[in-house]
Amino acid sequence: MFFETPVYFISSSAVGGHEEMSSPYSSHFDFFHDKDTFGEDTFEKAESELSRIAFNFLLNKIKMSQEDIELLISGDLQNQCVASSYGLYTFGIPYLPLYGACSTCTEGLLVASLYLQAVEKTKPHYVGVVTTSHNSAAERQFRTPLEYGAERTPTSQWTATAGGAFLLTQQKNHILPLHDSPFAVRIVWGRAGKVIDGAIADASNMGAAMAPAACDSIRHFFCHTPYQIDDIDAIVTGDLGEVGSRLLCELLLEEGIDISSIHHDCGLCLYDKTSQDVHAGASGCGCSASLLSAMVLPKLKSGEWKRVLFLSTGALMSPSSVLQGISIFGIAPMVLLESEKMCF
């Protein structure tokens, strides 16, 4: 759907752990914890602390108080999304928890945009979106405890210990004094994805499981909006990794859509392939969330990109469903981001 009232990013933050310090985009991150523990005694609590730090950095950057924020939308990969609810409850903001697997960041932006369409428009309203993942918390939950030292397969991806926080509003005028760049970034269109069964049951090959969902969403975008490939500067997927990215380009080419020249995958951008061995790339809710803040928004705010189709990709499965041999379904909600010249 096209949003009658465009939704503007006021600010964002990106937080990472040890592996993320070597990211090619590390200079755009706001904080790293070099031991991944974030000062906590369990990895699960560390992820809660990561989400709290990400949101605190966001608030501090723009000197806003948590009382001004009406709604907080959040999710993560832990069972029952406890990382987010435990991490963010101290802010005391009305809360909408989501679970879209690794697609939660885009799902959150979409629901935030819906909320900002529904509010009365005479005053500015502020909504926060936070998404995180933690490598050690995710690995022991979804696969095997780290202490087992299980060998990783070539198609497996490295769940990022990372998170991103975003603050959105519907009043363009209000963002002017806060903004630090010549271009503002707005969300003008969005769509929830369909659940697609790619017939992959291997929990170490999530890229292949999610590629058909990303393909379905992108095909829908070009069939049901007036945009052509040339109108878009970049199509940024969440965490398809090497296998899923190649598959996505192949699947779309079969439909006559060639995105290879404008496709970027956060799973392939987060780490440096030449020096970091993460097998098929990065994954996790925090992968696309941190790179939205550290890669996509900076390129839009500088004017390098004008229009970006951003779609995080999620694998809908649970440890039990994998043990029961059910195939892993994919989903890929989308938002269309545009840069807009600010007049001072």
Added chain:
Amino acid sequence: MFFETPVYFISSSAVGGHEEMSSPYSSHFDFFHDKDTFGEDTFEKAESELSRIAFNFLLNKIKMSQEDIELLISGDLQNQCVASSYGLYTFGIPYLPLYGACSTCTEGLLVASLYLQAVEKTKPHYVGVVTTSHNSAAERQFRTPLEYGAERTPTSQWTATAGGAFLLTQQKNHILPLHDSPFAVRIVWGRAGKVIDGAIADASNMGAAMAPAACDSIRHFFCHTPYQIDDIDAIVTGDLGEVGSRLLCELLLEEGIDISSIHHDCGLCLYDKTSQDVHAGASGCGCSASLLSAMVLPKLKSGEWKRVLFLSTGALMSPSSVLQGISIFGIAPMVLLESEKMCF
């Protein structure tokens, strides 16, 4: 927030398992499976089948096709919400997965209402909301495998094997030919709840853990809307059970708000206390969802109730967080339901 465009229920359905067949509201249920397996070989798959059946009954009742529905919002208690995504993917409807623990039903109605505010208003738009829970799938995930035969404590509640499905639209005129009763039911107001720490770490005492969140939400409602107690026919909470319901009334009385004469808790209404031993009452996503369809909507559609504050209550915890001794946080999103006389 007050919804500028009221959101109307077109139809609903309620599905239950073996224990739910003896519910005082069983005559308003659409389907029961007397073995809780719904024809599947695992309890997890049974819950997926339950959600599919609930949504199918909804569509059949109003002779609508799944192609007419723009968005499906769903959630359940299983890890990573797989019951919903596996159960509903066959419908091929764009999908927004949520996780609000047992509060997911109200959270879904809230997000659906936001969506219907944001759409262009010249034509009718349709959104589905489905929520389920399954006793056996939940027990072995959150507490102990059923085969252990663990003794249940007096404060523990019985997770309902049940689900509810709802279809909403923003165009009042369009519901007329479909409607089967003198009153239509609309959602006019809603609010996401705050995450509240009630300092309870006992996973068998969820009612006490959630009561402070329900108290915070109800207090907010009476402080920030023009409504007084006398304007409301019923306040219906999700699954506080005996312990939580008593606690909620006590907490609100301390604030000078006496809801005891209009308070109904789905956890106390779903089963027959005289013949069904479920300890402190029912619980689960499916408890409030099925009774919204089988108890609340029928009373509003018949005109017995005119205005109802409906708030499902959720306990934000995971099996790991309980083992790590972290307290269980509560959340209670709200919607205000009104009956509206239809003119034929």
